[in-house]
Amino acid sequence: MESTPANELLHEFSEEMRELLNANAVEDAKLVQKGLMLYRQGMVQHVTIGDKTVTAVVQDVTPVKVELDLDFMALSECSCPTEGLCRHQLAVFFSAYSKVGSVSDWVTSFREPIREQKAVAGWGMQTAKDLIKANGVLKPDYSRWVHSFEVSFDTLLASKKYTSPYVVPELFGIYERRIHASAPVEQEWRLLYELVGIVVSFRKLAALSERLGHDEDTVKRAYLHLFHNLMDDAEDLAVKIGVQSLPFAFDEFIEKLKTDALELLTCASGLEYERIYLYRLLWVHFFKKKPWREDELLKIQAGLKGLQDWENPLPLMVAGVHVNLLVADDEKALKLIGQFGAAEIAPYMVYWIDYLSGLKAWRRVGPVIELFLQKVKAYLEVLGGYHSCAAFARNALRAVAPYCAEDDRLDLYERALLSMLPYSFGEYEYLLFERGQYDRWGELQAFVGLDFYDLPKDRLKIIEKERPEVLLAMLHQTAQREIDHKNRASYRLAVRHLKKLRTLYKKLKRVDDWQYFLDTLMERTKRLRAFHEECRRSKLIDI
Template sequence: MEETELLHAFSEELRELLNPNAVEDAKLVQKGLILYRQGLVQQVTIEDRTVTAVVQDVTPVKVLLDLDFAGLSECSCPTEGLCRHQLAVFFSAFSKVSSVSDWVSDWREPIREQKSAAGWGMQTAKDLIKANGVLQPDYGRWVHSFEVSFDTLLASKQHTSPYVIPELFGIYERRLHASAPVEQEWRLLYELVGIVVSFRKLAALSERLGHDEATVKRAYLHVFHNLMEDTEELAVKIGVQSLPFAFDEFIERLKDDAYALLTCASGLEYERIYLYRLLWVHFFKKKPWREEELLKIHAGLKGLQDWENPLPLMAAGVHLNLLVGDDERALELVGLFSAAEIAPYMVYWIDYLSGLKAWRRVGPVIELFLQKVKPYLEALAGYHSCAAFVRNALRAVAPYCAESDRLDVYERALLAMLPYSFGEYEYLLFERGQFDRWGELQAFVGLDFYELPKERLKAVEKEQPEVLLAMLHQTAQREIDQKNRASYRMAVRHLKKLRTLYKKLKRVDDWQYFLDTLMERTKRLRAFHEECRRSKLIEG
C-alpha cells in the first residue's frame, strides 16, 4: 500500500476513534492542531508503514504512529492512549498528501448541520402531529402514517446531508410516538411496526442518497443500532404476553415487512440481517410460521437476478433452519459462503444456541466458525474492529468450552484469532504454568523483554528461566540493529541479564561461546564494543 493510501486509511481510523460531540475529543484535536500549526512537529519520517517525529512541546517528546494499527501508536509523554502529540504528528504527515483543514472541517461537520436542521424539522413534525392525531389499530393506516411522516421529514429534499439525518430521525421518532395508541398492548405492537418500517425506509433512503459505508458509519450508523436495541426490548415484551386474536392480521403483515428488510437495499447488510434475526427469534416464534418463511426465502433466492446479492436471503435461510432445528441444512448453507461473508453472523448463532444450552448443537457451529475466522480477520480492516470482533467471539465461544470441558477448543480459538486474542491467550498460558509456550507467544508478537510485567518475568525466571533466554537474545539483537549509543546501552543491559541467567543455568560455556561469536560479528560496531567494555561485559 502506498504512503498516501496508508495515511488516508489511518485518518479514517482516527475519525472512528474521535467523536466531534465529545468535549475531550474536541479539545484533543484542537491542541494537536495548535502544535502542528505552530510548527512544533519536527524530524518527520514516513517509512516501514510508520510515522516517527519529535514534537517540541513544553518538553520534547518522541512519537511513533503505526499506520496499520492506530492503537499501537506510541508517545513518550505520560498520557495514556491517543494524545495531542500523536494528533500533531498525524496532521503534519497528512498535510503532505491532503488538506488538514478539510479533514478537520469534515470531522466537525455533524455539529454544524445538526443545528441548522433542528428548527425546520420541529415545525414540520408539529404540522404532521396535528394532521394525524392518535392512530387507532389499523396496520395499513399505521404504515401509511409512518411513510408519509418519514418522507416529509427526511426524504423531501433532493440532497440531504448525512450529518442531519440523526437530528431529523429523532424528530420523526418523537412524532411517531406522539400518535401511538393509548392501550399498552397496541402501543407496543405499533412501536415495533414503526421500527421495522422506519429501518427499511432509512436503509432505502441511504442508498438513494448515495451514502457509502464509511459515510453512514461516521454520520448515522448509530441510528440503526438504536433501532436494533429497541426492537429486541419490544419483541421480548410482546413475546411474553399471550397475543390477542386481533393481532393475527398485524403479525401476517409484519412478517412481510420483516422479509422486506432483506431486499430493501444493497448496503447495511449486517444491520438488516441482524434486525430480521431478532424478530424471528423473539417475536415470530411459531414453527409453522418459520417453516412457511423458509419456503418464501427459497422462492426469493430462485427469483434473484444475477446482479442481486444473495447473502441476506442465504443468511436468513441459515437462521430459519437453526430455528426449526435443521442444523445439518444450516451448516450446509454456511459452507457455501466465503469466510469474509459469513463469519460475523456466526457469532450470533453461537450465542443463540448457547442461550438454549444446546451444547451438542453449538459444537459443530463453533468448529466451522474456527475454520473461517482467520481469513475473516485478515479481510477486516482496522485493528480496533478486529479486536472488538475477537472479544465478542471469545465471549460467545467460552460458555460451550466451560460446559463441555473443552479447553482445547478455547485454546484453538485463541490461536486462530492471534494477535487480537494475545491478552487472553497470554493470561491462559501463564496461569496454566506453560511458560515455554508463553515465551513463544511473546516472541511471536514481538514484545521486548523489558515491556513485559516484572512480576511475570520474576515468576518465569524462578520456575523456568531458560524460557527467558530466547526473549533476551531477540531483544538485545533488536537494540544492536538500531545502531545508536542509546540502543547499544540497552543492548548491554539485556546481555548482562543474559549472562546472569546462563550462570544460573550452569551454562557458562554456552554464554562465552555466544559472546565471542557476537563480538566477532559486530567487530565493526566500535561504539557498541565501547559500551560493552564500559559496562565490563568484556575485558578492556
C-alpha cells in the same frame, strides 16, 4: 417586495419550519407560542439578515445569541442550553420573516391542520401530521400505521434538498418523537405499534441512505448509531411482546409485519450486517411459532429464485441458515453455511453460537463452533483494522467459552485462541501463564515480537524463579533487535539486555554457553565500534 436570494431562502426556511413543527403536538404548539410572545414583546434585537444566515440577540431572562442557517436549518444555533429548536430561534425567525411576509398568516397557516383534521374524510388526502395524530383514537389498522410512518418520514427526511449526512440524526429524532407521541393508548397495541414503526423506519432510513449515495464510512461517522438504537429498541419490544400471550386481533398485524421484516433483506444494498441482525432478532424473540418459521423458509427460497443477477443473495441465504436453526434443522443449516466463503459467513456465526448456547443446546452448538474456527482466520484477514479485529475476536471468544467450559473442551478453546492470533493474544497469554505452560508462554511472546522489558514485571519474576531458561530466547531476540537499529541509544539498551542475559546464564550454571555466545557476538559485530564501546563502558567485556 423585491426578490433577493436572502428573501427566497427565508420563504423556503419558513416552509421547512412549518413542516418541522406539528400543530397537534403540545410541545411544538407551546414552542411556537413562546417564540411568538418574545417576538411581539420586542425582545429580538440587533437582527442582521445575511445571504444565508440570520443573526440576532434575544433579551430573555438572560440575553442569548442566535444564528439561523437558512440553507440547513439543523445547523442553526442558540447560546441557550436547550438542545435543538428553541423559543429563541423561533423568535428570531418571526422577526426575520416579518421583513418578507406576514407572521400572523404564517401562524394561522401553522394552526390550520387542527381545523382541517375534522374536515378531511379520506386518509389518502391527509397530511402526515394528521395521519399520525389520528392513530391514537381510531381502531388499530396496520396499513394506516405504515402509511402514516412513510408519509411522515418522507415529509421530514426524504423531500429535502440537503445531501449532508450530518443533518440526518436531528431530522430523524424529530420524526421519532412525532410517531412516539401519536402511539395508541392501550399498552399491548402501543408496543406493537412501536415495533412496526421500527421495522418501517429502519427500512426507510436504509433506502434513503442508499438514495443519497452515503458510503459505509460516511454512514458510520454520521448516523450508524440510529440503526443500532433501532436494533436495541426492537429487541426490547420483541422480548416484551413475545413473552405475552398474543391476542387473536394481532394475527393480521403479525402476518403483515413478517412480510415487512423479510423486505429488510432486500430494501437496500448497504448496511447488510444491520439489516440481517434486525431480521434475525425478530425471528428469535417475536415470530416464535414453528408454522410461521416453516412458512418463512418457503418465502426465502422463493425470494432467492426471484433475485436478479446483480442482486446480492447473501442476506437471504443468511436468513435461510437462521430460520433452519430456529426449526432445529441443523444439518441443512450447516450445509448452507458450507456454501459461503469464509469471510462472508464468519461474522454472522457468532450470533448463532450465542443463541444455541443460550438454549444450552450443547450438542448442537459444537458443530457450529467447529465450522466457525475453520473460517474465522480468513475473515480476520479481510476485516482490517487492529481494533475491529480485536473487538471481533473478543466477542467470538466470549461466545465460544460457555460450550468449552460445559463440555470441558479446553483444547477447543485453545484452538480458538490460536486461530485468532494475534488479536487473541491477551486471552491466550493469560491462559498459558495460569496453566503454568511457561515454555509456550515464552514462544507466544516471541511470536508477537514483544520486547523483554515490555512484559509484566510480576510475571517475569515468577518465570525467572520457576523457569529462567524460558527468558533466554526472549532476551537474545530483544538484544539483537536493538543492535540492528545501529544507533548509540539502541546499543545502550542492547547492553542492558545482554547483562540480564549474563545473569540468567550464570543462574542456570551455563557460563560456558554465555561466553561462547558473547565471543561469537563480538566477532559478528566487530565493525560496530560504537556498540563495542558501550560493551566496554558497561564492563560487559574487558577493556
